[in-house]
Amino acid sequence: MGLLSLGTPLPWEQTREYAEHVRTEGIEQLIKMFKAAYARTGDGYLWGDEVEYTLVKFDHGRGLALLSIDKDSVLADLNEGGSLAQLSVDNDLNFHPEYGRFMLEATPLAPYNGDSLENYLYVERNMNSRRSVAQTAIADGTIKPLTITVYPLMGINTFTFPSAVANGEASQSLFLPDEIINRHARFPTLTANIRKRRGEKVAINVPLYKDTNTLSIDESIPKGRSLFKHDEEPELGAALPGHIYMDSMGFGMGCSCLQVTVQAPNLNRARYLYDSWANFAPLFLALTAAAPVFKGHLADQDVRWNVISGAVDDRTAYERDVKPLHSDGAFGGMTDEAKARAQKIPKSRYDGIDSFLGDIQNDFAKDGEAVFKYFSPELNDISPPINERTLQRLAQEPQFDPVLARHFAHLYVRDPIVIFEERIHQDNDDETDHFENIQSTNWQTLRFKPPTQQATPDNKSVPGWRVEFRTMEIQLTDFENAAFSIFIVLLGQAILATDSNWYIPISKIEDNMKRAHHRDAVLKDKFHFKADISSPAFDTVELSLDEIVNGCDSFIGLMALVKKHLESRFGITGDDLSPKGTHARIYYYLELISKRASGELPTAAKFIRRFLLDHKDYQHDSKITARMNYDLLNTLNSISELGEDVRQLLGDDIGNYLINNPKA
Structure with missing residues (x-):
């Protein structure tokens, strides 16, 4: 999760004094990075994925499933110098900290080779190993590393083990104790600094699912607490009627996702891939929807994205162009100098991209003029x-x-937002922390990742020009996470090979992000899409995800494009892609995505919502009880382990295949 340094993080009152220094020096670092790697080319199509886990403790005797916040020591055990470090290395794994003490992030130790078919078949096995090694490190069979996007009872009653009280200085949340936050000093400081800069606590309002007994007010908001100045904010207008109100970074950064990063051959091709992937970001957010419940309430949406967006929204009231909750709070914690040059900023720093990079075709440094193939x-x-x-x-x-x-x-x-005292002064010839301080806290749907100063054309030992695809929600099984990761990467490779025109106006992509949040968007919404990818024009049509993925009269479909690419690049024919073919696993990966897009298989969000609505304890009030939460997570754990319940989510064909062939 962004830049993680050792040292002493400065509180906002000191951090803000160095803000311009970090920006100025960060740009100098960026310039040196570009000068070093600008001419680099011929890099292989290497890639990697990031999977995030939520540690859930099951108390089967009491029918409880709680967030485990006392097993974060496993990170030290699994990394260099730890008692299980060799186990990670032997299994080609790398474990990383995340925002929550109840979270783990895991990646392959070395990147996959996108030009090797065997590496695609290895992805799921690597994911299997991550879950298995994490379970070994936890050393407690009652605690499971689940790949769930959101823990349903986050912020409701006693939801952690060990129990903790919401009275922490860092978040000042009415719902979340600071004990859920990673112990590394960066994370509580980041939480506090966002609040201090904003001048208010973050205010996340998710539309509440309306059932017959649903109230229009959020009854979970405690009344009368006066521990902190910000405790009164819900009554001042921070909490909206008909919405689920959340007030802390943990509600968003406690969500889990699935991210993929690929290396392009050179700078120009990385820019083209970034632009081409742009409209797929909202589409695959909808396809992987897995978050229909927040803070113990069913939501009238299916995804996490706007929750995280609100959770890290450090913009002041002036920057958001709204009336402040506090009379003296228009500029929050900004310095007088910063106030003088403040401007309106329409979006959170966690949001959709705001511009294309342009599919430049020439050497701008040499020619002094940019020549684009499709971009305008x-x-x-x-x-x-x-x-x-x-x-x-x-x-x-x-x-x-x-x-x-x-x-x-x-x-x-x-x-x-966070500056480390020991890292204020850096060597811009070799270091990148100031650049990454800004870059890595712009959490957008895609991230363009320049190489470091060491990535000269003749030094292939360090990564080159990369693009990160960031919108997908984590799925319940390793099979699903492998399928979506591989599909996006193959699609990217096909895009680079075919050089088609995927451009539509950024405003249309922005609208697609809004539509992707809708409940059951896969079936009920249509999305702006390029009318003709062979045309230089930018005309759009509105298509369903079924039409985009599986094809229609006006578009061949992403599935057909990927299958054609598999044949041309790897020699995999239709006979190979069949239940009994030589590449049955890839066949079922593609079947999963095709059937999700058509609606034949439900998204995880639809499955979870249906499970809760059908639960015997549900009172048609949009609320989730502790027993409902336990039964749900117990079922999701069974699915993640490819038990009999997997058929409920993935259908009989895929479910039976996985039960009989659990290992890739």
């Missing part, structure tokens, strides 16, 4: 705010054409 500046039609100082500085460097410079200038409207 008119496609960047939402005019995001920019940091003029950053734009002017980058304009002086030949490696940055105006479109690329504006991308970074937009990222740099943000302040650094």
